[in-house]
Amino acid sequence: MYTAPFDYRRAHDTQEVVTWLQEDPDNTKIIAGGHSLLPLMKLRLASVARLVDISQVAELQGIREDMGGLRIGAFTRHAQLAKDPAVREAAPLLASAAAVIGDMQVRNRGTIGGSLCHADPAADLPAALLALNAELVIAGPGTERRESLDAFFLAPFITTLAADEVLTAIVVPRMVPGAKSTYLKRPHPASGYPVIGVAAWVSVSGGRVEDCRIALTGIGPVPFRAARSEQVLTGRAFSREAIAEAAREAAGSGTLEDDEDGYKSQLCQVYVSRALGDIAQGAG
């Protein structure tokens, strides 16, 4: 399958990207790694008159320390996230999720910004970034806004991003010192996308869970925080019983769809339980 004809432009700064988007927002699309957009164009499911390539926009690249956390350019590739020392130090959960995306080729091309803006309900990174309480920096015509990732995903492939906006950076707070984390995924046998992905971190102090975050992807129409599970754990001893109870609450924290037989709820329970178990054993 081949794409329909399209026009291609390479932008050099964010302003230029916004300007080009503004000219014809409905028919213009940003291309980052192209690993989600191009397959759609080849299947002729997306018809795009003009592509704006953001690979040469310096402002969208690089990982910087920012007010104690990280500021990750939207054009950072999965492979960079996986190996970047600052990410591994401040947010190892993000590095470990990036490391298991697709295969090497996908990780070498795909970007964090592309993954978030594409909003595939089975993408890996959203779970890690939800658990890390990430915030998005979005540039639009004459404005820049910040939005919590919690509010960003509206439905499969739909976000709050307007057609003339650019995601410029993702701000990731540093993980609580001493917290242990893990990203656990069951890859789909064909695509490698998660059938379910669980991102979690837990900080334990004096034998009790001081704070924790758990987020799930792949299993519902949008990735979600397992807020109920977090509540169950917080303040409790990090015990087998607490984990089992938290795991039971995971599915109820979000919307699953197509779960009349309880299969998806069961997967939530099993994988949250395993993820927390890994953390408890220090394997995370």
Next chain:
Amino acid sequence: MAEEFASAPHFVGARIPRTEDSRLLRGEAQYLDDIQIPNLLEMAFVRSPYAAARILSVDSSAAWNIPGVRAVFTFADMPFVLPQNGPSPIDQPVLARERVRHAGEAVVAVVAESRYIAEDACEAVHVAYTPEEPVLDMQAAQKDRPRRVHDAAPNVFYHQEYETEGFQAAFDTAPHRLTMTFQTTRQTACSLETRGIIAAADPFSGRMTVYCGTQSPHRLRGDLAEMLQMEEHLLRVIVPEVGGAFGMKAATYPEYLAVVQAARLLRQPVKWTADRVESFLSDVHARDDIHDLEVAFDQRGQIIAVKDHLMADGGAYASYPFSGAIGETSLAAKVITGPYDIAHLSTVIDCTYSNKVPLGAYRGVWGPVASFVQEGMVDRIAQFLHLDAAEVRRTNLVQPNQLPYRNAAGMLYDSGSFTESFEHALAQLDYTRWRATQEQARRVGKYLGIGLSNFVEPTAMASSEAGSIGYESCSVRVEPSGTVTAWLGLGPSGQGHETTMAQVLADQLGVDLEHIVVLHGDTDAAPLGGGTGGSRSGPLGGGAAMQAGRKMRERLDVYAAHMLEAAVEDIAWEHGRAHVRGVYARHVSLRDIARIAYNDVRQIPSGLPIGLEVTERYQPPRPVSFSNGTHAAVVEVNPSTGQVTVLDYVVVNDCGTLINPLIVEGQIHGGVAQGVGAALLESLVYDDSGQLLTTTLMDYLLPSAPLVPRMRIEHLVTPSDGALGVKGMGEGSLIASPAAIAGAVNDALSPWGVSFERLPIAPRDIVTSLGRSSAAPV
């Protein structure tokens, strides 16, 4: 066997790496899409978005206006059909005629200067449809509900009944009876290289050269000539490297006719290659079968009688020349008793049309389904009687002293090692140890299962998806320089025939392998043969190579005897040189002989023709020759996630004489991989409106390398009475493996009393059927 060779066999039976591998591994092989032809146009198809609809109008004016578009064709421009073989009068049109009958059916063909332009033009073609209610359920379809797929014919296009004498009495008086319904979902071969074709007229001769990755080059040439009303000698089919075929590429497809006809009409070369979505929508599908089964047996598990209603959903048309529905059911009905001695059989077959992609051949055709049914039936009996699954198999297996054995359907098992292969497999697996491990594991909440699968594989049949040519052909030419060129009528797609056929010839001719080149797949050069399919190339192609080699050697012996002034009987060959037996000092080389045969023809011994060329055709002594074997699998099933892991896998295979064990094992590895797919992953899913939902490799799950188990393979050798004692073996591994894996999963789940009779078994099926309460997370 030794007397079949010029000298002791050096090459047949040896583990010789494939001649083909060097070019394949270096990426130097030339597949269809690598072929470059000047002024090549490309075709793309507008395909039906509906499962069933009337075509009201086709407006292609916008498409014609796109620069670079050379032609837009509908059925009116190429009014050709693929006739249906057999009883039903329904033909398959090259492009849809008035009605569309499956989503993806080609409606309009666009030819343009590039594929990009052709696809853009396809988008610009406007076809108006009135959708009709699709026929999607094969059991309803049997009653012509909700309607007929073809107005002119009932949906049941093939119906057969068969019953052994005394069946009913035997069935009625048996101590026990069980009923079960087995089902396999649609799959497709999913070859790595998609289908494609190029047609290019040869401006010198006016002939048409057709490049196509077909399994039957000569049959394709004949089909094209017949269907397009061309003269056969004005057509030449060349088969480039083929990236997998698996029976799917044996069919003649509407797209092939469209491309050749377009090249004729436009007087310019035209190419079409399927993209993956098109492959799913237009390559033949397979395995859409239901078996409603009743089995009668005694207290020991001895099976007395089997009654089976076999159904297959044949799709919108009978694929040409081989309807997969008929193939899968009619053959399954003949071998549904497998290697078990079952006296009574009653079968009813119903093949129906539907608004789905036509059903055709996929490796093993009837076999994976029948084995799954037959082994599933044995397991259910064992469960019912609380007997060990291996014990019940022992009770039923055809014993060595019963061979040759005619089964209840009338098929003759010429020879085999049914009990031996089973016992060897149990020993290889260490069955009793695994049973003990299984017990222990259950106590700690781990669920292991053992699956056993005994199979028979009818090979070298006169008729298969490759066509109905019951022989194979081989031409051998000793070149003037003394090297050897051979051509076969086969159509290999990765089976290594260039290696195996050279091995057979080398032993016949007494020359070394590197002096032989084996060619195939060009109808201008290769002698007319049947092609590759139905596990026929080894026994039939090998037989042809043996016969042609022997014929050539007889001639060479006369030369050598004449030149060495010795008796023909005293001539022996080694490394391309003939000597008088025991006297190595006196010898002549093949080169010396070839020089005389071509250049110094006055010296040719009297009675021999000029030159060194022979063409031989080999027809086996029997219409079918049975291979057999046993697969045994051990799996672990995680009851809380439904994930299945194969822990151990054993194959005992008996295909008679092995030409090349390395290649046989490669075939087995691939078949087991496909068996994992059939048992656990692969499923073509249609929705209620007849849309195929699985049209990319993101949706259609193929086994990837980590899912393919390591396996131990043992060979038994029960030679056939055909050439070299070779039997076919291309399909047995896929015939046996789905049953072995499914049986192992069912065995693992036996504590729940759950047993799956439908493939594939997906994690979700397992979790759901175990029920949430009993499946606590581990």
